[in-house]
Amino acid sequence: MAVQDTTQIVLREMAREDIHAVADLCFEQQWPHREEDLQKLLAIGSGLVAEVDGKIVGTIMAWRFGDAFAMLGVIIVAMAHQGRGLGRQLASAMIDRLGVGTVMLNATDEGLGLYGKLGFSELGKIRQHQGLAPVQPLVALRPGERVRPMGAADADAVEALYCSATGMDRKALLDALLADGSAVVLCREHVQTGFAVMRRFGRGWLIGPVVAPDLAGAKALVAHWLGTQTGSFCRIDVPDASGLGAWLEEVGLPAVGQVTRMALGPAPVPGHDAALFGLAAQALG
Numbered sequence: 225m226a227v228q229d230t231t232q233i234v235l236r237e238m239a240r241e242d243i244h245a246v247a248d249l250c251f252e253q254q255w256p257h258r259e260e261d262l263q264k265l266l267a268i269g270s271g272l273v274a275e276v277d278g279k280i281v282g283t284i285m286a287w288r289f290g291d292a293f294a295m296l297g298v299i300i301v302a303m304a305h306q307g308r309g310l311g312r313q314l315a316s317a318m319i320d321r322l323g324v325g326t327v328m329l330n331a332t333d334e335g336l337g338l339y340g341k342l343g344f345s346e347l348g349k350i351r352q353h354q355g356l357a358p359v360q361p362l363v364a365l366r367p368g369e370r371v372r373p374m375g376a377a378d379a380d381a382v383e384a385l386y387c388s389a390t391g392m393d394r395k396a397l398l399d400a401l402l403a404d405g406s407a408v409v410l411c412r413e414h415v416q417t418g419f420a421v422m423r424r425f426g427r428g429w430l431i432g433p434v435v436a437p438d439l440a441g442a443k444a445l446v447a448h449w450l451g452t453q454t455g456s457f458c459r460i461d462v463p464d465a466s467g468l469g470a471w472l473e474e475v476g477l478p479a480v481g482q483v484t485r486m487a488l489g490p491a492p493v494p495g496h497d498a499a500l501f502g503l504a505a506q507a508l509g
């Protein structure tokens with residue numbers, strides 16, 4: 225006798241009240257996101273949940289960066305429901321409703337197959353570095369250079385640096401990150417050349433975004449934040465191509481995992497005045 229599958233799958237908008245269930249799915253994957261982290265991610269973006277017989281078994285979130293770009297993240301299907309097309313349904317539904325030119329994401333190894341089938345191409349690797357922050361590593365600043373707390377007067381310059389380094393409109397995200405964390409700027413002869421934000425996330429502190437004119441500048445910014453958190457758990461997600469990873473290993477913040485940066489559509493084109501050395505979060509890019 226044939227067994228009929230009577231499972232009812234419903235995709236619907238994610239609401240604040242769903243975050244507890246989303247956190248449970250993160251927990252099942254051993255992801256570090258706290259409910260607070262997920263609430264903040266949802267507040268600056270949107271999400272869909274997949275329900276089977278009234279129970280949330282799949283999630284996806286998305287964030288728009290201007291009219292051209294969006295990122296997907298928190299893409300999870302409960303282990304017991306994987307391999308039945310739910311991940312594809314969630315990702316396709318979110319991509320359709322975003323309606324932007326380019327959708328990006330940072331894929332776990334488990335997600336690579338799905339995103340490849342959806343047409344995403346690989347752009348590079350991101351390494352997750354974390355550990356207990358070492359005593360502040362010594363990083364020599366160059367003549368005329370200093371790291372100082374960010375003030376209100378730095379806002380426009382910092383925004384311009386972030387947009388240039390990512391090739392995307394990151395203003396709204398930056399405002400949200402600054403409301404939630406602390407920032408320092410790197411200056412050369414009083415001109416802002418970089419910045420780094422630090423905020424609570426997951427198991428401890430997350431350093432990012434980190435934007436700097438070069439590797440030496442990025443080290444100075446990260447060293448500043450590590451120095452304020454010596455002995456506390458710190459995390460930073462670093463593009464492989466940035467070269468910062470080797471230094472983080474040296475100072476005692478080892479790589480513990482990696483994801484693959486992928487895009488469906490033309491990749492954003494960063495400017496030349498600053499580069500991205502640390503992500504705002506793995507999900508946000």
Ligand SMILES: CC(C)(COP(=O)(O)OP(=O)(O)OC[C@H]1O[C@@H](n2cnc3c(N)ncnc32)[C@H](O)[C@@H]1OP(=O)(O)O)[C@@H](O)C(=O)NCCC(=O)NCCS
Binds near residue numbers: 330334
């Ligand atoms: C990644 C994930 C969301 C996929 O969800 P899913 O519901 O199991 O995926 P689907 O059943 O919709 O599979 C979609 C397609 O990808 C393919 N696929 C899935 N995993 C694959 C793999 N490892 N290699 C190749 N193809 C794969 C499937 O064959 C399917 O193809 P089809 O639609 O042509 O038949 C799910 O495995 C998951 O939650 N993993 C843990 C959390 C995670 O890593 N999330 C990704 C974060 S970026």
